[in-house]
Amino acid sequence: MGKWWWWVPIPVLFLIPVFTQDGYYLGIAITCFIYIVLTLTFMLMMQVGLLSLGQCAFYAIGAYACTLLVMKAKLCYWLALPLGGSITMAITALIFIPVLRTRGLFFAIMTLCISAIVAQIAGNWESLLGGHSGIKAIPKPTAIGTIDFSSRVHYYFLALIIMVVTIVVMARLARSHFGITLRLIRDNESLAQHVGINPFRYKLMAVSIASFFAALAGGFYAPYAKYIHPEVSSIWDSLYVQIYGIAGGLGYPIGGAIAGTVVLKIIPELMRVAQIYQPMFFGAILIIVVLFLPHGLVSLPGLIKERWSGRSERLGH
């Protein structure tokens, strides 16, 4: 993961608008970037053994927080984006102090509930959050020089930057003391306590950091779609995020998130001509991955390499 060529695709992505400015392709890319961010935050929580089915709750809180800061508090978008993330982080921390007392599937169900509750609150709080009709006519991000967000290319770059920042932070977190400690807790929580680790603190930190980055993605989505509504906190999208992560490979918190999202997001997109069959292809890919690649899509190159080079060695035995 620390090899330099892992970073090669990033400058390539920055150059894509030079070749195509087609709104359709850029749109797919932007959706991919947003979902990669969400899957990365899912993977961060997964490293400490927290199965989250409510990533879109953070995403929605972030989208609403950022929008309100821009529209009601008249803040500059570039200030509202990180501030919205921080507010989401604070709200999440408060919610999860009690929720973290649950474990395993109970925790997963709690996150699913939070996702539904966020949608309910957004749908019923008309004065502030616009109720079921949502918030419309969200202004564009504040222009920086000639970048005035009149074209999709500008959004493309913003989404790309948010994704790259998230990847860099998550990669560093996963490799550093923090990520190592998270995985110790997942591996054996009782022993982790007996070497002096406070599991609760690490879990809360993991959830808070995850919510911050998911909220950044939400804060991007609001002006990009120009319209947010309670369904942004969608249970289905949260489930998709989880599936992207699992298909990509839970053992690879960065590569797995990227591979899983890109493959499962783009292949159904290519099937657009036959839209009703899309979920079928999605399901087929998932079943194939679970059956034949239990360690996820990322393990595929390694398996192929093993087949190629391992054959002669195995014969030698």
Added chain:
Amino acid sequence: MPLLKVSDMTKTFGGLQALTNLNISVEEGEIVSLIGPNGSGKTTLFNVITGVYRPTSGRVIFNGDDITYLKTYEIIRKGISRVFQTTSLFLNGTVLQNVIAGSYIFSGIRSFEDFLNTPSTQHKRQAREERALEILRSLHMVPLKDVAATNLPYGSQRLLSLAIARSIQPKLMLLDEPLTGMNPSEKAETIDLIRQMYEKDKITILLVEHDMRSVMDLSDRIVVLNFGEKIAEGPPEVIRDNPKVVECYLGGRWVSDKGRGNVA
């Protein structure tokens, strides 16, 4: 002042009285053994000391601090480490990673500093790894350092769990049946390690063990529990001849050539 003082400890599980008004104290620099039939409350006592269970009543004083109601990780940070009866390891990690995990507190590595990868944190990481290797060297486990803990044979897993407990650098170590399931050479190695920790690292040891020969050999003092109550306490020679102890635990034949206690 004793290093560890458990006073008037009572722990009930529903109607079951697991510990009854237990008083035990351990002086610094002692090896104290805790013996008694299965179900006599030895492991429960360990669980109460390390904060896994809350006592029904009673106190635990360690090094002058009341640790009765502290969380497990806080108690460990005060300087107590524990080896579990059933082997507990970070099975997904390598041998080296397991020992490194044990130095979580002492390495002084901070998450944020390590995230930024500053020179000071790099230095600390290096020091931590060297220390872990040193511990592995004393166990002759350096060649195994990159083996996944889950692939180790049982005896080595037990030794590794001792190595983790040692790398915490505790003042007091609670050992819960460290010799179970070991072959004679592994037993000898483990006893050697316990001695080493006691003599070199100056770790006080509270030991639960059924292997009577080793218990008599190692301990300065023995405490005998039965049904959650202390029925005898004293140096090995005295305990060996105590009729109550012989009746409830040792049985008549305990000094047979096998040297094993008659465990019901």
